[in-house]
Amino acid sequence: MDSPSPSAACSDTPDTPNMSDDDEPSISEDIDGTISKINAVIVVINDKSNIPRNFKMLTRQLYLISKIFENTETYIETANETTKTDLALTIKKWKYKAMDLYDLFVLEDCYSQLDKSIQVIKWFLDNLKGIVTKFPETTTSRSKEALAKAIKEVTQMESESFSNTDDLRRQTFTHFGSGPRSGHQNITTGNSNQYISVGGNQINGPGTQYIGTNFIA
Incomplete structure (x- = not known):
């Protein structure tokens, strides 16, 4: 059997793929992995x-996100190396x-x-x-319009979510029943007298109101 030539058996330059061969599968795999997870969330x-x-409403946004990812993957297939590196x-x-x-x-x-x-x-x-x-x-004009609308909707949802969270925070300062909360605080709801006192006496009800030294946050 003929032995391989020196140039074939040992080369000073390793046989490495060029940048496009090396990077494109990696980008494509990342996009595929993202689409797979997004679709799994939809399911x-x-x-x-x-x-x-x-x-x-969030599900509708996920469909759009998945679609634009697919369009981006198609765009990358013919993009130049600078664009691929940038993305x-x-x-x-x-x-x-x-x-x-x-x-x-x-x-759950x-x-x-x-x-x-x-x-x-x-x-x-x-x-x-x-x-x-x-x-x-990277995508169609129709998808760009849908994206702008989606951002507006989700931004509004985010604002409402934070607003609801602030409401919950404010509600935590109300203590119903009897017991300590930053000092002795007793609040009774209903037709009976209501007592709120910290460092003094304050009685709110249908009768006389007594106001002492109070600190209510």
Whole structure:
């Protein structure tokens, strides 16, 4: 048997793939992984019963996100190396964020995580807006319009979510029943007298009101 030639047996330059061969599968795999997780979240939501209206709205945004990801993947197939490099880091972050989103929705009490879910989905929408603005050919004009509408809807949901959270925080300062809360505080609801006192005596009811030295936050 003929022995291999020196040039074939040992080469000074290792046979490494070029940048496009090395990077394209990595970007494609990251996008595929992201789409897979997003679609899994959609399945989880659809499988749950008694879905709140806000979660149904989030499902609609997830369909749009998945669609734009698919369009981006198609765009990358013919993009130049500079564009691929520019997109690579952002797309890798997509994959990890998609895992965070999936972890939120697989929880039995996922409905209590609405604010976190909104924040992650808004993160995706904002990132996609940056990409379609910088690279207009990544998706269609119709998808861009839908993306702008989705960002507006989710931003409003986020604002309402924070507002509800603030309401809950304010409610925590109300103590019903008898017992200490930053000093002796007794609040009785109903037709009887109401007592609120910290460092003094204050009686609110149908009769005489006594006001002492009180500090009520």
